[in-house]
Amino acid sequence: MNPEQFRSTFGKVEEAVHRVIVGMDGVVRGCLTALVAGGNVLLEGVPGLGKTLLVKSMADALGLDFARIQFTPDLMPADITGTKLLVEDGAGRKRFDLHKGPVFHQIVLADEVNRATPKTQSALLEAMQERQVTIIGETFPLPRPFFVVATQNPLEMDGTYPLPEAQLDRFLFKLHVDFPGLEEMRTILDRTTGAADPSVEAACDGRTLLEMGRLAREVLVKREVQDLAIRLVLATHPQRPEAGADVRRYVRYGASPRAAQALLLGAKIRALLAGRQNVAAEDVLALAQPALRHRIILNFEGEAEGIPADRLVDAAAESVRGA
Numbered sequence: 001m002n003p004e005q006f007r008s009t010f011g012k013v014e015e016a017v018h019r020v021i022v023g024m025d026g027v028v029r030g031c032l033t034a035l036v037a038g039g040n041v042l043l044e045g046v047p048g049l050g051k052t053l054l055v056k057s058m059a060d061a062l063g064l065d066f067a068r069i070q071f072t073p074d075l076m077p078a079d080i081t082g083t084k085l086l087v088e089d090g091a092g093r094k095r096f097d098l099h100k101g102p103v104f105h106q107i108v109l110a111d112e113v114n115r116a117t118p119k120t121q122s123a124l125l126e127a128m129q130e131r132q133v134t135i136i137g138e139t140f141p142l143p144r145p146f147f148v149v150a151t152q153n154p155l156e157m158d159g160t161y162p163l164p165e166a167q168l169d170r171f172l173f174k175l176h177v178d179f180p181g182l183e184e185m186r187t188i189l190d191r192t193t194g195a196a197d198p199s200v201e202a203a204c205d206g207r208t209l210l211e212m213g214r215l216a217r218e219v220l221v222k223r224e225v226q227d228l229a230i231r232l233v234l235a236t237h238p239q240r241p242e243a244g245a246d247v248r249r250y251v252r253y254g255a256s257p258r259a260a261q262a263l264l265l266g267a268k269i270r271a272l273l274a275g276r277q278n279v280a281a282e283d284v285l286a287l288a289q290p291a292l293r294h295r296i297i298l299n300f301e302g303e304a305e306g307i308p309a310d311r312l313v314d315a316a317a318e319s320v321r322g323a
Helices: 003-017 025-036 051-062 118-130 182-192 206-217 223-234 245-250 257-273 281-286 288-292 300-304 309-321
Strands: 040-044 066-070 082-088 094-100 107-111 132-135 138-141 147-152 171-176 251-253
Touching: 003 025, 003 051, 003 206, 003 257, 025 040, 025 051, 025 147, 025 171, 025 206, 025 257, 040 051, 051 066, 051 107, 051 147, 082 132, 118 132, 118 147, 171 257, 171 288, 206 257, 223 257, 223 281, 223 288, 223 309, 245 251, 245 300, 245 309, 257 281, 257 288, 281 288, 288 309
Parallel strands: 040 147, 040 171, 066 107, 107 147
Antiparallel strands: 082 094, 132 138
């Protein structure tokens, strides 16, 4: 695959998704960027904005098999990973057979992931990081490619649990799904209340998606651009000299090294889409919010005052931009 084929395939997948999804241009591009980079995605927004439909449309456009898990307070870890069942054959011999859970699909939608308890949420940790699951002491590989795309309601809504920090860190990007405007609402109503039923046709497949990911990793990154990504991550840590006043005042812990990986992988894909073979500083800074917003942990003062994580990410970006 060459860069021109990369851009063409990426554009075809976006176009296929938008046959069903209205608006959400930045969210669709952010999701697809994360999947090409081999990462997981967290979508946050109030119910009814089309988050579930977006993920299903992405799976159809990418030609990947899809499973949806509806997270509820009574969901158990085995409902996600599967379990071993004791069965008896025709000769009366008993054995344990693997009963695979929905995680054994290429795209797994964890719908309303923060409605399940932290114990159940954590069942996805091994799958998200290592692309494998362990069931009763035996480890099983997951299909390639494999992604978790989770949807989340805002935490101030009733019946939700905050995601564990270790799980949040395993999402490459966190994307906000905003409420549609007037024109977008008109288009949504035209598509969903008329006789036609729009559908998504595959514009890619798993093998091509993996090739796109490999090509993206070959994009060059100059040392000064890499250093910019590192300084941006360090600027989210209150004890570091790179941190600004807001970060020092409101942040308890900053972003992990995974954030720098997310910045550079996403920036490489952004550079390819712009027709460049090298990453620019603007590529890194453009991805600061989706890569960092879920990796910043506020202190008590920050939580009490309701300081938005995006404000702190912007402050960190400003501090390194002017350095």
